[in-house]
Structure formats: structure tokens, C-alpha cells
Amino acid sequence: MDPKWFDAPEGRIASDHLKNCDHLRDLFEGYALGVLDAEERTVIEAHLATGCADCAKSVGEARWLVSQLAYMAADSMPSEMLKGRLMRKIRAEARDPQSAGRFKTSVPFWMWAGVAALFLVTLYLGWDAHRLQEQIRAANDQTAAQIQERTKSEERLAATEAQLANARKENAILTDPASARITLAAQNFSGPQLEVYWHAQYGMVLTGQRVPVPPGNRVLQLWLIPKAPGGKPIPSLTLRPDADGKFVLLVSHPPEVAAGTKALAITEEPLGGSSQPTAAPRWVGRVG
């Protein structure tokens, strides 16, 4: 073998050398003895990794030859204490092989450690995913609650705006000189007078104070009596005074104009009102 072969640049360690056993055989004893440098060892191990049975056998025989060098060591005997110590361990492990790791599987410790780590990571990821789901669910609930609250706020705002608009319209109707004032007198009982202000553009406002509250679920209903001969009373809104007998009723869009209306009447009707009067009028007032 060319002794300079291994001094060659790395590029010269070509695959044909790895396959050519003759270039390596002289190195096997040195390999078994452990005196080769790293590059030489790498070349041999790369060749053995190709599965060359002849060279594997030759390396095995080289190891046997090198093992014979152990006989150069002078005879010497270990202490009896070593044997006693060792045999105590062996007997203890023989009684409980599993605890001593005997007959363990070929799975190395680091792999078990890896499996354990993987298990812990999986456990953590599962817990983390659950935690995230909980957070997402809580965020969704919070968002839904916020949307609901916002809807309610918008409804309240709309109601307030509507009340404000009604109040403005009521105020306009009550203060505008163009509004016609109509007085409704109680019929056959000593009740208070009611007042109606009717504006041609904004509608009418009906007000009352100390009005007897209808019993049970009954309400008061406003009727428009047309001027046309034989015309039937036209139903309008219903109302219920408060506990003090006060009420303000805005009729934004009366079913008839003042010019076509002969009188206004109020009857006591079931809750929800009626399409035609079911009782005699409690209050009546002439229009115009």
C-alpha cells in the first residue's frame, strides 16, 4: 500500500478506494489497536459500512490478535472484597431484575426520555389548546354580550329619540296657534274635561287629568265621527291614564282630517281596542 495514500487531498479518497479491500487490509491491525488517525479510521469504517463481509471478518481477526496483547500484563489478582461487593450486587439484581434494568428493552434511555418529553409536550399542547378554546369561547361570549348591550343601547337611543321627536311634535302641536283646540266633555258622569289640539300637519294631541282609570284590562279608545251622512265612527288609538289619572296621547297620523270630522268621542273598550264602538261614549267633543 502506498503510505502516502492517506496524505492525499480529500478529493482523492474516491469511492473506488472504498470498494477496493486491498488498499485497506494493511491497516486493520492498526485499526483494532486504535493507533490510526481519524481520517484512516473514517475510511475503514466507511468501507465496513458497505457490508464487506471479508473485511469485517479480517477486522474481527485483527481484534482477536490485538486482544492477545493483554497477556503482556503481569499477573495480578483483584481483592476478595471486590468479588464480595460485586456478588452482592449481582444477587440483589437477580432477585429483582426489573429494578436493576436487566433484560431491558433495546430502546435506549434517550429514546424513553424523548417519548416522555413528547408526551409532556403533547399534554402541554392539549392543555394549551383547551385553554385557548376557553379563551376564544369567553371572548365570543363577551363579544355577544357587547353586541347585545349595543343593540339594547341602540334600541334605547332609538326609543329616546322617538320620545324626543314625539315630545317636539307634541310641543309644536300644543303651542302652534294653527292648532285647533277641541274640548271633550264627560257624558252622563261627573268626569273632567279632556282637551284635544289638532294640527293639520303634525296630527293631534289628546290630554287629560284626574281621569278615572278604566277597570281591569279595559282601555279608553278615541273615535273620529265623520261629517258624511251615515258615516261610521273611525277607530283611532287607545290609552290608559296613569295612577294619577293623567295622560298625553299623540296621534301623529289621524285617520281623518279635521275638515271631514264632525266630532271626537272616547269610549271604554277591551284591551287592544275595537273596530267599532262597543259602549256608549264617555267623552264627546265637537270639531270646529
Added chain:
Amino acid sequence: MLLAALTPMDDRVVLPDTTLVQRLLQNDVSAFETLYDRHSRRVYALVLRILQQAGPAEEVVQDVFLQLWRNTAQYDVTRGPFVPWLVTLARNRALDTLRLKSERQRRLEDQTDELAPIVAAPQYEKELDEKRRAEQVRSLMGELNPQQKRAIELAYFEGLSHTEIAAALKEPLGTVKSWIRNGLMRLKEGLQATT
């Protein structure tokens, strides 16, 4: 007489190492003790020569035999003769200790083939008792020139490489390589010649 010949259990029968190793797999403590009694002297002598101190040497011997007990499956007959395998295991472990290789690194190597190299008996191997084999090897090594023998000893007992031996002996690298290779070839031829 016939009955005596057929008696299966005979205490005087010397079981081969391979049979004893097989019995370790059945948790046979007495088989282990026999193997220890049979080979601990040689293993200890080798390890003591490498480490030069009795305490650390006994620690390594204990480790080697515990390794044999705990990982018996690492050795099987296809890995070659038992004693050279055990000796190789002991030398590797002792050199690791000499180089202060960490316990963690050694445990890692326990999982690899490092501790269980294949040792193949050559055709010229002859079953000799320990004493005769030792005499034979010492005689053959004694025939080498002192520097050549020293180079091989530095390699085997101290784990030095070609380069380190050349530096230690202050000799050219090529000379050291030739000494070691030729010395081993002389040993091989000498062992072959005795068969």
C-alpha cells in the same frame, strides 16, 4: 457403571464460557460467579496495567462484569470467542477511564456497538490454557527490539495513536508505523507457528 455414565449432573464437568453466558440470560448467579472466577484475574491484570492504580482498576473490573451481567444480550456466539470479547470490552473501558471520559458519554456508548465489538477467532487459534498462552505471547513480544515492543505497549496499554507514540519516542512517524505493524505481524506469525 452405565448409570454413572448417564448421570446428567456432574459437578466435575467444566462448562464452556458460551454455555455459562447463555445461563446468564436465565438469571443464573452461579454461572456468573464461575465466569468471574475464571476471567477476573486476566481482566484485572490488564486494567491494572492500564490504570496503574488498584482502586480505579477494581472499579473498572466491577463495571465490566456488571455490564456483562446487565447486558448479556450484547454478547452472542456470533460475535466470536468470549474471552477476547471480554478483554476488548475491559480495555476500552479502562482506556476511557484513563482519558477521563465522562460517565454520561460512556452510558451513551453502552447503547452502541462500541462495547461489543465483533472479535473473530482466526483459523490458527488454538485452545491453550491461560498460563501457556501468556508465556507464548510474552515470549514472542520479548523477541522484538525494545523500542518496537515499547511502541506496541504505548498503543495497547496507554491508547496512544501513531502520531502520539512517535512524539513520545521521538522517532519518525513512518518508523513507528512500521514497528507496530511488523511487531503485530511477528506476533501473528508466531501464534500461527505454534498450531
